[in-house]
Amino acid sequence: RKEVEQDPGPFNVPEGATVAFNCTYSNSASQSFFWYRQDCRKEPKLLMSVYSSGNEDGRFTAQLNRASQYISLLIRDSKLSDSATYLCVVNVPTGTASKLTFGTGTRLQVTL
Amino acid sequence: EAQVTQNPRYLITVTGKKLTVTCSQNMNHEYMSWYRQDPGLGLRQIYYSMNVEVTDKGDVPEGYKVSRKEKRNFPLILESPSPNQTSLYFCASRTYSNQPQHFGDGTRLSIL
Numbered sequence: 746r747k748e749v750e751q752d753p754g755p756f757n758v759p760e761g762a763t764v765a766f767n768c769t770y771s772n773s774a775s776q777s778f779f780w781y782r783q784d785c786r787k788e789p790k791l792l793m794s795v796y797s798s799g800n801e802d803g804r805f806t807a808q809l810n811r812a813s814q815y816i817s818l819l820i821r822d823s824k825l826s827d828s829a830t831y832l833c834v835v836n837v838p839t840g841t842a843s844k845l846t847f848g849t850g851t852r853l854q855v856t857l
Numbered sequence: 858e859a860q861v862t863q864n865p866r867y868l869i870t871v872t873g874k875k876l877t878v879t880c881s882q883n884m885n886h887e888y889m890s891w892y893r894q895d896p897g898l899g900l901r902q903i904y905y906s907m908n909v910e911v912t913d914k915g916d917v918p919e920g921y922k923v924s925r926k927e928k929r930n931f932p933l934i935l936e937s938p939s940p941n942q943t944s945l946y947f948c949a950s951r952t953y954s955n956q957p958q959h960f961g962d963g964t965r966l967s968i969l
């Protein structure tokens with residue numbers, strides 16, 4: 746089983762729609778979680794951290810479910826500019842240190 | 858401006874010709890990493906460093922070397938590049954192990 750798994754998509758949604766992505770992780774000791782956004786051939790950029798209590802940033806809401814070992818990202822009122830690949834990132838403990846492990850990403854295409 | 862700077866951005870070279878991709882960060886971050894990104898495989902960690910003179914292998918270290926003589930610099934060295942190292946490479950840094958990463962703009966390497 747992969748350490749971090751995402752549905753690759755693509756998710757094709759009309760402008761204004763609400764869309765949600767899930768990401769599952771295998772290591773129950775994982776401590777911190779993030780969502781990144783990556784535009785084609787560009788560097789990943791931090792979208793938001795994911796906190797245990799859930800957090801919201803404008804149209805974006807992130808949630809963590811430790812019992813089921815997944816995190817989610819909800820995008821409300823989708824814009825054309827939201828079209829990108831969304832990467833789930835999990836901080837996986839590795840002995841004395843930890844490693845940020847990336848999912849392969851979920852592609853979102855928002856259309857008119 | 859806080860940033861991670863990689864050079865070169867693009868390079869086409871031939872098999873066996875040693876090359877170095879430089880990475881520098883101005884945020885005084887302890888952690889630095891190198892990733893490669895290939896279609897369908899996502900971001901895979903090549904090497905990482907937790908501080909000066911402390912480096913360790915990531916998931917795909919074969920064919921690469923790194924050094925961390927100064928906190929701000931973390932060059933990636935390909936002693937004898939081969940075509941299977943053709944990829945998009947990202948350098949990243951972060952301050953603590955549970956913090957998100959900042960990425961450089963990426964280096965697109967083509968080994969012929």
